[in-house]
Amino acid sequence: xxxxxxxxxRIRSVENTRxxxxxxxxxxxxxxxxxxxxxxxxxxYAAALSEIIGELYSPDLAERxxxxxxxxDRVGRVALVLITSNxxxxxxxxxxxxxxxxxxxEELNRQGTExxxxxxxxxxxxxxRYIGHRLASQRQDIGDKPTPRHAAEVMAxxxxxxxxxxIDAVEVVFAKFNSPLSTPPTVMRILxxxxxxAAGSGKGGGRGNYILRPSAEAIVEAVLPLYVQNAMFRALVxxxxxxxxxxxxxxxxxxxxxxxxxxxxxxxxxxxxxxQITQEIAExxxxxxxxxx
Amino acid sequence: xxxVILSPERPVFEGEATAVVAPAYDGExxxxxxxxxxxxxxxxxxxxxxxxxxxxxxxVKGGFLQVRQDTVRVxxxxxxxxxxxxx
Numbered sequence: 001x002x003x004x005x006x007x008x009x010r011i012r013s014v015e016n017t018r019x020x021x022x023x024x025x026x027x028x029x030x031x032x033x034x035x036x037x038x039x040x041x042x043x044x045y046a047a048a049l050s051e052i053i054g055e056l057y058s059p060d061l062a063e064r065x066x067x068x069x070x071x072x073d074r075v076g077r078v079a080l081v082l083i084t085s086n087x088x089x090x091x092x093x094x095x096x097x098x099x100x101x102x103x104x105x106e107e108l109n110r111q112g113t114e115x116x117x118x119x120x121x122x123x124x125x126x127x128x129r130y131i132g133h134r135l136a137s138q139r140q141d142i143g144d145k146p147t148p149r150h151a152a153e154v155m156a157x158x159x160x161x162x163x164x165x166x167i168d169a170v171e172v173v174f175a176k177f178n179s180p181l182s183t184p185p186t187v188m189r190i191l192x193x194x195x196x197x198a199a200g201s202g203k204g205g206g207r208g209n210y211i212l213r214p215s216a217e218a219i220v221e222a223v224l225p226l227y228v229q230n231a232m233f234r235a236l237v238x239x240x241x242x243x244x245x246x247x248x249x250x251x252x253x254x255x256x257x258x259x260x261x262x263x264x265x266x267x268x269x270x271x272x273x274x275x276q277i278t279q280e281i282a283e284x285x286x287x288x289x290x291x292x293x
Numbered sequence: 294x295x296x297v298i299l300s301p302e303r304p305v306f307e308g309e310a311t312a313v314v315a316p317a318y319d320g321e322x323x324x325x326x327x328x329x330x331x332x333x334x335x336x337x338x339x340x341x342x343x344x345x346x347x348x349x350x351x352x353v354k355g356g357f358l359q360v361r362q363d364t365v366r367v368x369x370x371x372x373x374x375x376x377x378x379x380x
Binding site (some may be wrong): 213230 | 300303332333359361366
């Protein structure tokens with residue numbers, strides 16, 4: 001049986017750990033709240049952009065705008081952007097994202113498509129560097145408060161290369177934020193832009209009712225890049241919120257199991273202490289008996 | 294009429310107004326209630342929302358403005374309210 005003093009030391013150490021995980025859980029909870037607000041606040045803008053493109057889109061525009069260039073089945077080269085977090089201690093969060101990215105790369109490779117990997121976030125970059133996979137670009141400075149500017153910076157070179165035909169598609173692997181407890185890793189195709197009108201509003205004639213300045217074409221041309229940037233922005237914001245959700249869950253589990261461990265150790269400690277006392281009494285009694293005799 | 298100003302990060306303004314003056318790509322446009330359906334690209338500059346209580350000023354850049362069913366929707370790449378302290 002372990003010594004009571006040894007047990008006391010371990011109890012104290014686990015208690016400290018529990019204090020830390022508990023604090024991290026609370027920090028994650030408050031950050032999650034703010035990150036969730038950001039996800040929700042970003043929705044109206046995104047909805048407005050898809051609506052406008054849906055209203056102005058017509059099939060003949062697709063040929064004129066490079067960003068609408070539909071590639072069909074002959075996808076030669078894809079840029080895959082993997083978004084992960086910069087920090088760990090959030091359970092399987094980054095692992096799941098990395099796994100999905102690898103799956104998607106294998107899938108594309110099987111179809112004979114070349115894949116270049118772009119990393120955002122330290123964890124994903126670290127993993128691919130570790131296994132010796134080449135990254136076409138990487139950024140670790142975005143953190144958990146992404147701005148539209150970050151998204152624009154990430155997308156600018158990709159849009160340019162897509163327009164010039166150097167790459168045929170841009171996909172992003174990110175954590176979709178359905179709720180703090182449901183954040184499935186997801187592959188989303190950002191480019192080419194999928195025409196929303198086909199799926200959504202079937203009213204192709206709605207376009208004629210507007211006074212358009214300078215012209216429908218010019219508006220589409222200006223709005224498409226915003227739409228593409230916004231898709232990336234949303235992926236960044238949702239992943240950031242999902243990260244805090246995952247960390248909260250992970251830290252809650254850690255706090256709970258630390259609590260269980262303390263309970264167990266304390267029980268062992270009490271038993272050991274009792275055993276020691278019993279033994280001491282026995283020794284005293286034994287000693288007294290011996291003196292009497 | 295209703296006015297909504299959206300930036301990528303959040304809705305910046307939502308409410309009733311009596312007039313809107315916006316920086317379109319080629320100069321200012323004024324929108325009054327019951328304007329015809331309209332869509333234009335935005336330039337950079339200040340956007341004024343006149344309300345009964347007074348005028349609110351915003352700085353906007355990029356994006357577009359849309360008028361439909363007596364609702365003005367400003368979807369700007371960048372939009373922020375100018376507080377009275379600065380003006």
